[in-house]
Amino acid sequence: MPTLPTLPTLxxxxxxxxxxxxxVSARTGIPAVTLRAWERRYQLVAPRRSAGxxxxxSERDIGIxxxxxxxxxxxxxxxxxxxxxxxxxxxxxxxxxxxxLPGPAVGRAAAPADAHSRRLYAALVAHAEARATGVLxxxxxxxxxxxxxxxxxxxxxxxxxxxxxxxxxxxxxxxFASQLLRGHISxxxxxxxxxxxxxxxxxxxxxxxxxxxxxLMLALFLRRAGYHVEFLGADxxxxxxxxxxxxxxxxxxxxxxxxxxxxxxxxxLQAQLDALSPAPRFGFGGAAFTQSPxxxxxxxxxxxxxxxxxxxARIRELLAT
Numbered sequence: 569m570p571t572l573p574t575l576p577t578l579x580x581x582x583x584x585x586x587x588x589x590x591x592v593s594a595r596t597g598i599p600a601v602t603l604r605a606w607e608r609r610y611q612l613v614a615p616r617r618s619a620g621x622x623x624x625x626s627e628r629d630i631g632i633x634x635x636x637x638x639x640x641x642x643x644x645x646x647x648x649x650x651x652x653x654x655x656x657x658x659x660x661x662x663x664x665x666x667x668x669l670p671g672p673a674v675g676r677a678a679a680p681a682d683a684h685s686r687r688l689y690a691a692l693v694a695h696a697e698a699r700a701t702g703v704l705x706x707x708x709x710x711x712x713x714x715x716x717x718x719x720x721x722x723x724x725x726x727x728x729x730x731x732x733x734x735x736x737x738x739x740x741x742x743x744f745a746s747q748l749l750r751g752h753i754s755x756x757x758x759x760x761x762x763x764x765x766x767x768x769x770x771x772x773x774x775x776x777x778x779x780x781x782x783x784l785m786l787a788l789f790l791r792r793a794g795y796h797v798e799f800l801g802a803d804x805x806x807x808x809x810x811x812x813x814x815x816x817x818x819x820x821x822x823x824x825x826x827x828x829x830x831x832x833x834x835x836x837l838q839a840q841l842d843a844l845s846p847a848p849r850f851g852f853g854g855a856a857f858t859q860s861p862x863x864x865x866x867x868x869x870x871x872x873x874x875x876x877x878x879x880x881a882r883i884r885e886l887l888a889t
Contacts, residue, residue: 681719772800
């Protein structure tokens with residue numbers, strides 16, 4: 569007789585904290601307020617905290633919550649279900665992952681980020697603002713803000729830009745999409761709390777640089793990581809920036825450039841900042857430095873890497889020293 573395969577248990581699910589409470593609520597059908605109450609009363613799960621002090625749950629947490637919800641759905645009181653799962657965990661006899669929810673995808677499977685990006689593209693090229701807003705809302709229910717930015721918004725913007733270059737969409741459509749998504753990222757940035765006692769970082773764009781969405785994403789990532797971030801936007805005047813740095817005393821200044829001319833305009837900034845006391849550190853990035861690596865040697869300062877994820881990692885290392 570063939571050996572029956574061993575069913576995976578909840579203990580087999582990844583325990584890496586990844587999902588914000590909105591995503592967990594969407595995948596379990598449990599309201600966020602109920603999730604927090606269950607944590608306090610029954611210690612069902614113990615989500616870790618992000619650098620920005622937000623709850624982050626693992627696939628195992630989601631599996632536990634779905635198991636408890638399944639027991640409640642068949643008439644078991646939540647207190648009893650919590651006691652049952654607690655006893656099983658203490659004895660090492662974890663329940664199996666429900667057959668209807670195999671593998672790590674516990675709860676309603678999150679739609680792939682690229683599917684959200686394709687739907688967003690279709691809504692934006694149709695100038696369907698309400699539909700685009702609905703796509704963004706659905707993406708945030710399943711994905712953390714960093715993933716939404718990098719795997720939903722950024723590919724969508726690249727696709728729209730490419731369609732404009734091919735003559736498939738009007739420049740008005742490209743502007744409509746850019747402004748809507750820029751406003752969305754800006755709203756996320758403004759919604760994050762400002763930590764006055766954290767390291768201070770100023771983020772903006774090089775003189776005459778008009779494309780600031782990449783810099784805005786970096787500002788959002790930094791604020792979510794717990795830094796005190798000021799975002800100055802596009803076309804930052806260097807002399808005014810230095811005067812502002814003299815008054816506000818930031819730990820780090822980060823500027824972005826997407827064209828060679830705007831990248832080279834950053835060349836004198838390091839020396840100007842070095843004249844301050846204390847002198848803030850200077851980091852730079854953007855498409856210009858990614859596409860033309862030779863430019864990096866022409867701008868004194870720290871190259872922050874390709875994209876906001878690289879920049880965040882390098883900034884953490886820099887400020888830690």
